[in-house]
Amino acid sequence: AQTVTQSQPEMSVQEAETVTLSCTYDTSESDYYLFWYKQPPSRQMILVIRQEAYKQQNATENRFSVNFQKAAKSFSLKISDSQLGDAAMYFCAFHAYSGAGSYQLTFGKGTKLSVIP
Amino acid sequence: GAVVSQHPSRVICKSGTSVKIECRSLDFQATTMFWYRQFPKQSLMLMATSNEGSKATYEQGVEKDKFLINHASLTLSTLTVTSAHPEDSSFYICSADGTAAGVNEQFFGPGTRLTVL
Numbered sequence: 001a002q003t004v005t006q007s008q009p010e011m012s013v014q015e016a017e018t019v020t021l022s023c024t025y026d027t028s029e030s031d032y033y034l035f036w037y038k039q040p041p042s043r044q045m046i047l048v049i050r051q052e053a054y055k056q057q058n059a060t061e062n063r064f065s066v067n068f069q070k071a072a073k074s075f076s077l078k079i080s081d082s083q084l085g086d087a088a089m090y091f092c093a094f095h096a097y098s099g100a101g102s103y104q105l106t107f108g109k110g111t112k113l114s115v116i117p
Numbered sequence: 118g119a120v121v122s123q124h125p126s127r128v129i130c131k132s133g134t135s136v137k138i139e140c141r142s143l144d145f146q147a148t149t150m151f152w153y154r155q156f157p158k159q160s161l162m163l164m165a166t167s168n169e170g171s172k173a174t175y176e177q178g179v180e181k182d183k184f185l186i187n188h189a190s191l192t193l194s195t196l197t198v199t200s201a202h203p204e205d206s207s208f209y210i211c212s213a214d215g216t217a218a219g220v221n222e223q224f225f226g227p228g229t230r231l232t233v234l
Contacts, residue, residue: 050222107161
């Protein structure tokens with residue numbers, strides 16, 4: 001079974017500054033994907049960024065980038081030039097074939113990010 | 118593209134009644150849909166995996182007779198909470214399996230807040 005650990009229940013960042021959210025995972029799978037989701041107060045899950053495990057290059061999406069360390073099973077999210085709209089819960093998620101005909105997501109417990117004006 | 122809707126967005130019911138929540142993939146077909154439950158300030162907990170035309174697969178600890186799932190078409194899955202009780206009050210989120218940029222991904226609905234009085 002896969003596990004995803006987010007060790008920071010809450011984080012805060014000054015507007016325009018940079019913040020890094022941590023995530024580690026445990027798996028015996030070799031083929032998988034990793035995601036960061038944002039859940040704002042509306043509670044709609046929004047995909048922030050994805051990383052395919054077979055790709056060595058770290059994914060980037062505008063102000064969002066990841067530091068993927070496969071050997072260490074680490075997948076941190078860096079948010080640059082933080083904006084007030086970045087305030088939300090952030091969930092790290094592991095995505096792999098479940099063996100029952102579908103892929104399944106395993107979520108971490110989340111990190112609540114506050115952005116200070 | 119890849120939009121998932123849920124209806125209703127919010128429902129209040131009396132204890133002992135049944136409530137049906139619909140999950141629709143609006144612009145794509147989804148062989149597999151997932152149902153999650155989320156308590157306040159907690160992560161998403163997978164309840165069941167729903168495959169079109171077959172019985173849902175429930176996670177350990179989820180009562181299949183209480184949470185009835187039907188996936189009758191490639192665009193619709195329903196979750197019926199039978200004989201609801203106050204402890205069933207929660208936020209229910211569905212997702213649909215799809216593909217984006219060649220990567221298998223889950224697309225999330227906006228969620229349904231269930232309150233049982």
